Amino acid sequence: MILKHEGYIAEVSYEDGDALMNGVVVNARGTLHFAGRDIDDLRRAxxxxxxxxxxxxxxxGVEPEKPYSGTLSLRIPPELHKRVAEQAAKAGESINQFIAARLADVA
Incomplete structure (x- = not known):
């Protein structure tokens, strides 16, 4: 199960026999855990x-880490960059669109 709150996303798990459902925030660099006995309790937690x-x-006095922005800096060899640009052009897409579509295929 997936929960969302103010841009943060959490995955929820439940092991048969456990008294609680456990959640972990997946789109923050910090590790944030919570638990609840039912869905309302879980959302509140x-x-x-x-x-x-x-x-x-x-x-x-520190800034909280924000949920992932959707911006990803990627370093690849120049030859691969060239091949990706060529394939994107053939597909009629920008490099960003091409890479995002390929990542979505495997995610």
Missing amino acids: FAETIDDYREWCKDR
Whole structure:
């Protein structure tokens, strides 16, 4: 199950026999965990985890890590860059569109 809160995304897991569902935020560089007994409890715990994280950062004078922006800097060999550009042109796409589509195919 996937939950969303203010741009953050969490994956939820449940092991048969556990009393709690466990969540982990997947689109932040920090590791943020939470748990709940039912979906309402889980959503509340997720929101509280994000609030607590922001407060923790504020107390320490640091900026909270934001959810992934969708921008990815990628370094590849020049020859590969050339081949990707050629394939993108053949497909009638920008390099960004071409790479995003190929990544979506495998993700």
